[in-house]
Each structure stands twice: as C-alpha cells, then as structure tokens.
Amino acid sequence: MSVEKLITISPATNKPILERNGLSQADLESLPTVANEAFKSYSKSTLTDRQAIVKKALKLIGEKKDELARELTEQMGRPIAYTAKEITTAVARAEYLLKISDDALGPTDGEAEKGYKRYIKKVPVGPVLVLFAWNYPYLILVNSLIPALLAGNSVILKPSPQTPTIVEHVQKIFLEAGLPENVIQYFHSGSPSQIETLVRNPIIQLVCFTGSVAGGLAVQRAASDRVAVRVGLELGGKDPAYIRSDVDVKWAAEEIVDGSVFNSGQSCCSVERVYVAEELHDEFVAAVQEVLKGYILGDPSDPKTNIGPVVSKRSADTIRSHIKQALEKGAKDATPENDSFKSPPSDGNYVAPTLLTGVNHDMDVMTEETFGPVIPIMKVKGDKEAIKLMNDSQFGLTASIWTKDTKKGHELADDVEAGTVFVNRCDYPSPDLAWIGWKDSGKGQTLSKFGFDQFVKLKSYHVKDYPK
Numbered sequence: 001m002s003v004e005k006l007i008t009i010s011p012a013t014n015k016p017i018l019e020r021n022g023l024s025q026a027d028l029e030s031l032p033t034v035a036n037e038a039f040k041s042y043s044k045s046t047l048t049d050r051q052a053i054v055k056k057a058l059k060l061i062g063e064k065k066d067e068l069a070r071e072l073t074e075q076m077g078r079p080i081a082y083t084a085k086e087i088t089t090a091v092a093r094a095e096y097l098l099k100i101s102d103d104a105l106g107p108t109d110g111e112a113e114k115g116y117k118r119y120i121k122k123v124p125v126g127p128v129l130v131l132f133a134w135n136y137p138y139l140i141l142v143n144s145l146i147p148a149l150l151a152g153n154s155v156i157l158k159p160s161p162q163t164p165t166i167v168e169h170v171q172k173i174f175l176e177a178g179l180p181e182n183v184i185q186y187f188h189s190g191s192p193s194q195i196e197t198l199v200r201n202p203i204i205q206l207v208c209f210t211g212s213v214a215g216g217l218a219v220q221r222a223a224s225d226r227v228a229v230r231v232g233l234e235l236g237g238k239d240p241a242y243i244r245s246d247v248d249v250k251w252a253a254e255e256i257v258d259g260s261v262f263n264s265g266q267s268c269c270s271v272e273r274v275y276v277a278e279e280l281h282d283e284f285v286a287a288v289q290e291v292l293k294g295y296i297l298g299d300p301s302d303p304k305t306n307i308g309p310v311v312s313k314r315s316a317d318t319i320r321s322h323i324k325q326a327l328e329k330g331a332k333d334a335t336p337e338n339d340s341f342k343s344p345p346s347d348g349n350y351v352a353p354t355l356l357t358g359v360n361h362d363m364d365v366m367t368e369e370t371f372g373p374v375i376p377i378m379k380v381k382g383d384k385e386a387i388k389l390m391n392d393s394q395f396g397l398t399a400s401i402w403t404k405d406t407k408k409g410h411e412l413a414d415d416v417e418a419g420t421v422f423v424n425r426c427d428y429p430s431p432d433l434a435w436i437g438w439k440d441s442g443k444g445q446t447l448s449k450f451g452f453d454q455f456v457k458l459k460s461y462h463v464k465d466y467p468k
C-alpha cells in the first residue's frame with residue numbers, strides 16, 4: 001500500500017531539507033492497540049518512578065540543546081540567536097510541572113465521617129493523541145506530554161510536517177531515561193483523514209491539539225460521535241494590546257515591537273493589534289519606528305539576525321494579503337527605512353516587519369490571525385472604547401494593558417474577554433498559571449496544576465468499615 005511522503009521545505013531557502021514517510025492506513029490502526037498495551041502496565045507504575053524518568057529525560061534534553069536549536073532554526077526559520085532559549089524554557093517549564101505533580105495528581109479526601117474512608121483518586125485517562133504545531137514545538141509539546149506521562153498515560157505524537165524530528169529525539173531520549181517501550185509512539189502525517197481515523201478509534205481517550213482553528217474544528221468534529229474521548233484545543237489568537245496615556249512611550253514601544261515581531265510574529269500570543277490612547281498616538285508611532293530601525297531581517301543562521309523568514313510561502317502570502325487589503329482600505333504604511341527590510345536574502349519567505357496606522361475593524365489585519373511581523377496601530381479615545389474594541393473579536397487567547405496605574409490595570413483586566421490578561425508585559429505563558437483560550441482560541445487548559453486535569457479521570461471511593 002502506498003504511503004504519503006512528507007517533505008519539509010526550508011523557510012530560508014524554499015528548498016526541500018527533509019523527507020519522512022507517513023504511515024499506511026493498516027499501520028496507523030495498530031498504533032492505538034500498541035498504545036493501549038503500553039498503557040496497561042505503565043499506568044500501574046508509581047508517580048515517584050514516573051517523576052524520576054521525566055527528570056532524567058529533561059536533563060538529557062537540556063544537554064542536547066545546541067544541536068536541537070540548530071535543527072529548529074533550519075526547519076522553522078527562527079533566528080539561531082533565539083532557538084536554544086526555546087529548549088531551555090521548555091525544560092524549565094517541564095521542571096515546574098514536575099515540581100507540582102505530587103500536589104496536582106494526589107488524592108483528595110472527602111468529609112471525615114466515623115467508620116468511613118472517603119476519597120477521590122486521580123487516575124490516568126488512557127492513551128492520548130497529541131497533534132501539535134511547528135512554531136514553538138518543544139514548548140507546546142511540554143504542555144501535554146509532561147502531564148500525560150506523569151499521570152501515567154501512554155501517548156501517540158504527531159508533529160507538524162514542518163518540524164518532524166522533535167518526536168524522534170523525544171522518543172529516543174525518554175527511552176534512554178528509562179521510559180518503557182511504546183509509552184511514547186509517534187507518526188508523521190499530513191492527512192486529516194488519517195488523523196480522523198485515530199480520533200474515532202475507541203482506544204484513544206484524549207486528543208490534545210495545538211494549531212489553527214480550522215484544524216481544531218476538524219478534530220472536534222471527528223470526536224463528536226464519541227462520548228468517551230476528550231478534546232483539548234489550543235488554537236489561534238488575535239491578541240490586542242492597549243497603551244494607556246500614562247505610559248513611557250519608549251519603553252512601551254520596545255515591548256510592543258518585541259511582542260509583535262518576535263519569531264516573525266508567529267506566536268499564538270503575539271501582539272496582533274495595538275490600540276493607543278489618542279493623545280499618545282503620534283509619539284508612540286514615532287517610538288515604534290525608532291525601535292524597528294534597530295531590527296535585522298535576514299538569514300536565520302546568522303547570529304546577528306533578529307527576524308528570520310516566515311514559515312512558508314503560503315504564510316507569507318496571507319500576511320501580505322492582510323497588509324495589501326489594509327492599505328487598499330485606507331491604512332498607511334508607516335514602516336521606517338531599514339536596509340535589511342529592503343533587501344533580505346532572495347530565496348526564502350522573508351516578510352519585512354510592517355507598521356500600519358489608520359487601521360480599523362473592517363480590515364482583516366485587525367480581525368483575522370495574521371501570524372506575521374505586522375504592527376497595526378489604532379487610535380482610541382480612552383478605556384471604554386479600548387475595551388470594546390479589544391473584545392470585538394472571535395478570539396480570546398491573551399490581551400495586554402499598559403499603564404502606570406496598576407490598580408486600574410487590574411480593573412480593566414476584569415473586563416477583557418481572554419484567558420490570559422497581562423498588565424505591562426505580553427507574549428508570555430507562565431507555567432504556574434493556566435494557559436487557556438477563551439472563545440474560538442481554545443477549550444480546556446494546560447499548565448499550572450489545573451493543566452493536569454484533562455489527563456486524569458476522577459474516581460470516588462466510599463469505603464465503609466465492615467459492621468462489627
């Protein structure tokens with residue numbers, strides 16, 4: 001039977017760099033059976049044993065960080081100056097989850113009553129299917145893999161065809177750390193119908209999906225005729241930032257540019273739209289221009305580069321279409337002169353950071369996820385208008401409010417419809433807080449002690465003493 005060939009195209013050169021085979025339909029169907037066999041014995045291991053394996057694996061991953069970073073840069077185009085940081089942050093995030101796992105996975109006692117022992121146990125849910133995106137593959141994978149393994153589940157991983165090797169490294173390292181065979185399996189696929197086959201398989205108990213709204217909806221649809229399967233979705237965003245009139249513009253401009261164009265704007269929690277108090281607008285735009293003059297767009301393997309190419313030609317086309325439509329509808333291109341923006345390397349998917357002013361909500365750049373290095377800035381009259389516009393979105397992943405008045409910041413944060421609200425920072429998931437998309441940005445949370453919930457089933461025990 002023929003199998004799919006998955007080719008990874010370099011974002012920097014548009015040349016093929018890797019090839020992986022997909023699975024035949026028959027092989028695909030054996031994955032859940034093997035996962036279930038592995039689950040039966042692994043789920044009986046103690047949390048202490050599982051913690052020891054995870055701890056060892058994290059150490060091994062940390063030791064390989066430079067090699068993994070070089071590979072990430074080649075496959076997804078983030079400048080080499082930043083990719084090792086993803087690995088160290090992913091390890092630190094996983095170490096935090098390890099640290100809280102006793103508390104997050106331990107039993108809870110019921111009300112004390114003479115003659116009874118009553119408690120709730122958290123038991124592993126069963127084989128978990130993890131489908132994930134390419135933009136921060138190590139960080140994203142930690143959110144599901146670590147709690148899944150600590151809880152005692154087996155996992156089947158499917159990476160994006162853009163970053164296929166992560167699963168190969170992770171499986172090998174965990175085996176080296178003592179994880180039993182087949183507790184981690186993986187496969188490569190670009191075919192929605194193969195993934196649907198797995199989601200419909202009665203052995204799969206949880207699907208963790210990180211990616212686009214369209215992909216998340218496809219997974220949710222495939223799961224909809226099964227009661228038993230849970231679906232966790234971490235999807236896209238259109239994250240707003242509101243700059244109040246009391247901030248220091250230079251500092252705010254540096255933070256907003258970083259939050260908008262880091263990783264070429266390809267973070268689910270990148271700042272995607274900026275609302276600025278009208279009295280500060282011109283000064284803020286000028287400050288953003290100054291910051292952008294210092295950025296270098298270029299070859300991601302060059303340590304001086306701070307903005308690389310975007311991931312694909314398709315992605316570059318989407319970003320350019322958002323910019324073009326905004327300009328046609330009356331926005332102004334306020335990007336400053338910068339030689340590196342004018343002449344990036346010719347072969348890859350290079351999109352120069354673009355500053356747009358005079359934008360409004362009739363433009364895709366203010367309503368659809370752009371996922372590129374674009375900073376659209378809109379004037380607002382004050383808090384009321386800012387909150388109204390921030391909430392005028394199908395998405396609700398993160399939002400940020402920038403103000404000297406942190407008391408007001410807390411109050412405004414209460415009115416923002418998003419799973420995470422930052423005051424005076426942005427673009428930053430923190431492992432001790434829940435990561436959760438509101439509205440079309442997701443379903444179910446990861447990170448923090450609440451991020452363990454989807455990986456366990458609750459089981460209540462009522463044990464009465466035998467009557468004397």
Ligand SMILES: NC(=O)c1ccc[n+]([C@@H]2O[C@H](COP(=O)([O-])OP(=O)(O)OC[C@H]3O[C@@H](n4cnc5c(N)ncnc54)[C@H](O)[C@@H]3O)[C@@H](O)[C@H]2O)c1
Pocket residue numbers: 131132133134135136140158159160161189190191192195196210211212213214215216218219233234235236237267268269369371397437441442
């Ligand atoms: N909320 C978060 O925490 C978070 C984190 C990272 C990325 N994202 C989002 O991910 C998106 C970018 O990632 P992407 O381009 O890889 O997304 P994508 O939806 O194209 O792919 C994500 C994963 O799902 C698979 N997939 C794609 N379509 C599918 C389908 N119909 N059925 C089953 N599987 C499918 C892909 O092969 C990949 O493994 C952005 O929207 C970004 O905001 C969200």
